[in-house]
Amino acid sequence: MASQSFTTDPRADLTGCDREPIHVPGSIQPHGLLLIADARTLMVVAGAGDLEARIGADWLGTKLPDLLGQDIAALLEAVTAGPGGTVVGQPVTLAGERFDVAFHRAGDLLLVELEPSAAEPIGAGTMLGRLDLLAQGFERASDLQGLCDRAAIAFRQLTGFDRVMVYRFLDDDAGRVVAEDRDPALGTFLHHHFPASDIPRQARALYVRNRARAIPNVDYLPQPIRPESFAGTDLSDVGVRSVSPIHLQYLRNMGVEASASISIVKDGLLWGLIACHHNSPRALPADVRQAAATLASSLARQVRAREEAETYRERLRLRAAEDGLVARLADASELRAAVERTKADLRTMLGADGFALVDGQAVVADGVCPPDHVVVELAAWARLHGGMEPFATHELATLRPAAAVDSGTVSGLLAVPLIEQGATLLWFRVEQVEEIEWAGNPHKAVALTPGATLSPRASFATWSEAVRGRSRRWTLEEIEGAYRLRRTFQDACRSRELRDLNAHLNRTLADKDALLVQKDLLMKEVDHRIQNSLQLVGAFLAMQARAAGPGTVADQLIEAQARLSAVALVHRRLYRDDQIETIDLSRYLEELVGDMKASLGAEWGRRMKVDLAPVLIPTDRAVNIGLVMTELVINATKYAYAGAPGPISIALEQHRNRLRLIVADEGGGKSGVHSGFGSRMMTAVVSSLDGEMLFTDNAPGLRAILTAPLTA
Structure with a gap:
């Protein structure tokens, strides 16, 4: 936040707003x-x-x-x-x-x-008809932007406010107005950005819990709770709860007399807000607020559908482009010739502005690329920085400052080492100078009143900022496509080698085929022996559990057997998949749940429900998440129903660059003792994932939620 024209202190702590106890204001609106x-x-x-x-x-x-x-x-x-x-x-x-x-x-x-109550309450049938008509409009939107545009119009029709904005949160928690419907006499905030500090963290949490609320008049006089000993009562769910004085002044500074906000909650997370402003006092009756919250839930479902469809189309496009390259790469006589004939397609496949192959000191380039000597240096640097794995960045100058001078306007780099050929594929994206319009200067020094009270931002005049040194981000789908391209090049290389060998000596080809078969058999034998060893250890644990008889020791041995099963499943998946660096977490967890159903018995198996969204994730993180899920399910079977079978649901969701794993039961609502090996192991694993474990009431039962980034 910035302030009015008082004394300024650039060291002022903006997180002060994050600590304001807005859920216990001690008063209500009059x-x-x-x-x-x-x-x-x-x-x-x-x-x-x-x-x-x-x-x-x-x-x-x-x-x-x-x-x-x-x-x-x-x-x-x-x-x-x-x-x-x-x-x-x-x-x-x-x-x-x-x-x-x-x-x-x-x-x-x-x-x-x-x-x-409203002066003329809207009947339930009439309201349902209006909501159904507005929701049908959402369904007709062709894309996400069209959906947001329709939403702004629909919510303005429903609420009657002068201005209605669809406000979307970005990855850095700042917000952007993506759609707006307003009185033509008002100025616009469309496409304007608002800093993350404008909506503190505890306010975001309340937006998820309390989906719709209104301020009929920003100049109201708060009505305190009486007697004062109850002023600390938690009013999180109360719609007439008094609002932070900082927020009220914020609205006054915007020239707003009344406001309302409706949360857009997708997959349990705050995706955005419907922000409503009015230039005179205006109430939003409870029935209209309830209808707006219902309409926002419909909007959230449509947002999810549009985003999933966009991801699916991107995957299909990359697969189709890859299929078209396979034959052309295989027909070329050698690597440089293969790249020379396909370089334009390789560039456009990943949406790059430039593409280059570095083979020794030789460079084959297409599109916007740095000078050849810089391309060679970047290839060597990328191999050193990322090892033999693909390396991607959209802020090259922050990792290699010299690149800001050497490579001109190139800011994005995706480098894929071709291990067998000793070459490197590089895709470049040019600097995307982004002109961001802020509602006020977000970098202005924080102003303090003479009493050292943090005041809200006073200016919302359009302030433009040119963000340099960045390109468009590389998506996970594009990076996965680069992985597949490496396999394609490797396969093409092998194909050329085999074709040359066949032209010179059929016997050598036969020997090579025999060696390949032997290698495959050896890999199968190694996999077989590892699986046998794991099964032997598992059987030994089961025997020890039976020998120990009912009790703590047997339970611990059974838990160890389940954890071993999670590790064994990862090994089997790694052998089956060509791509071992990333894994579809939903497939892995689904097979792991299948193993657990078999070990727990048919009665438990029938009561376990699974809803897993496809999520691409590095394999090492999948192992840890599998161990966490195993531990949570084991806890549920032990504590939720006193050992008897009961319902357990397992869900996996993705929200932008994070995933959520949810294990919920409908039992006693306790997670057991938190000092055992399993709890300590799960704490350590969650910490290694940079994740967060939250236990909430499932009403009834316990709901365990693991939230973690997709990548380290």
């Missing part, structure tokens, strides 16, 4: 009412808002059923003690005004939120 009751006795112990005028002077200490005229006990059966436990009650009329009622659970307290 258009609503809040009653806080003991969840056991239903006696009102605190409240906020104009309760005396609406309910009466004796509201404190009164039972909720007496105040609201509803069977609260029946409603409580549907309100869980965990986060997000919300149930809508029957509307009530207080002092001649109709209020919508919502019940939220916060530990041992029951929070009752009362909010003025």
Whole structure:
């Protein structure tokens, strides 16, 4: 954040906003009412808002059923003690005004939120019809941008706000307005970027939990919770919760009088927001907010479908281009000739601006490339930096500063060593000078008030920044395509060698074929012996478990056998696959679950459900994730149902450059003792993945979520 024209301090800590306890503001917005009751006795112990005028002077200490005229006990059966436990009650009329009622659970307290109903409530049938019509519009969008454009129009029609923006979070947590629908008299924020500090981390967490909320008037006077001893109550689920003063000033600085935000949550993660602004006070009734949240869920599903379709089309395109190159590479007499006849296609296949082959000191180039001597130096540097593995960067100058001068405007490099030929393939992408429009200068020094209070950004005037030294990123699909191209070149090289040998000496070819067969047999024998050894160890562990009899020792031996099965499966997959550097994690986990079903028995197998999205990942990370999944399933079988079979669900999802592995049960909701070997091993493995393990309430049962980057 930046500030108004007070004293500036460039050392000010921007993370201060991240520590603001916005979920416990101690007050509410004045258009609503809040009653806080003991969840056991239903006696009102605190409240906020104009309760005396609406309910009466004796509201404190009164039972909720007496105040609201509803069977609260029946409603409580549907309100869980965990986060997000919300149930809508029957509307009530207080002092001649109709209020919508919502019940939220916060530990041992029951929070009752009362909010003025819409003057002309929309019937359920009418609202469902509108939502269905808007959702059909989403389905007709041809691509992701068209979908966002339709969404901005749809949410403005639904809410009636002056400006509605579709705001998408980027990889660095900054945001960008990708679509907008507005009153023509207003200025535009379309394509403007907003720094990550504009939406602190704890606010993002609340956006996932509380999907729609509104501020009818930014100049409201907060209504404190009374008595003050309850000011620390968690109001995360309360829609009329008071808003951070910093955020209110932020909106005033934008010239906004009322706002609303609806979360776009894809696969449990915050993909973006529907941000609504109005130039005068405007309420967003509870029924419209609920409808907006429902429409946002439909939008999130369409976003996911568009992104998955885009990834699938990219894979198909790369496969088709590769198939077209295979025959032409194999027909050439030698490597340089093969590259010379296909260099243009090799360049366009991976969307590069330049392509080069470095064979010794010889260079075959096409498109925009650095001078030949620089290309040779880059090939040697890439081999040194990445070893024999493909190496990719979109910021070449940050890794090799000399490249900023030597290679001119080239900023992206994808280098693939051809091990057998001793050559290197290089793809180049030119610098993509990106003109980013920010809503205000994100680099402006942070300003502090005389009292050292962090203030919100005051200026939202368009501020342009030219970002240099970067190219378009190389996608995982493109890097995988480079892997396959290396195999194609290797296969073509072998094909040429075999053709030359066949022309000179058939017997040599026969001997070579015999050697290849012998090599394959040897590999099979090695694989067979390794698998036998692993099976022998597994059988030994099983025998020891049976000999030990029921108890802790037997359970630990069985767990060790399951972990050994995870390692054995990785070895089998590595032998079967040509590409051993990356692996489809979903296929590996699916086979691992199959092994676990067999070892756990038919009853457990029938109750295990699997939903795995295809995710490409380095093999070494797949091994660790397989061990984590094995450990989580073992924990579930041990602790969730007291040893008896019960439902266990396993899911794998990808969100941008991260994956999520979810293992959930519907049992007792405990993960067991956290001091054993398994827990220590899983902690170490999660740490090695740079991941995070989260255990949440599955209502009922336990939900274990591993979040980790796709690559190290």
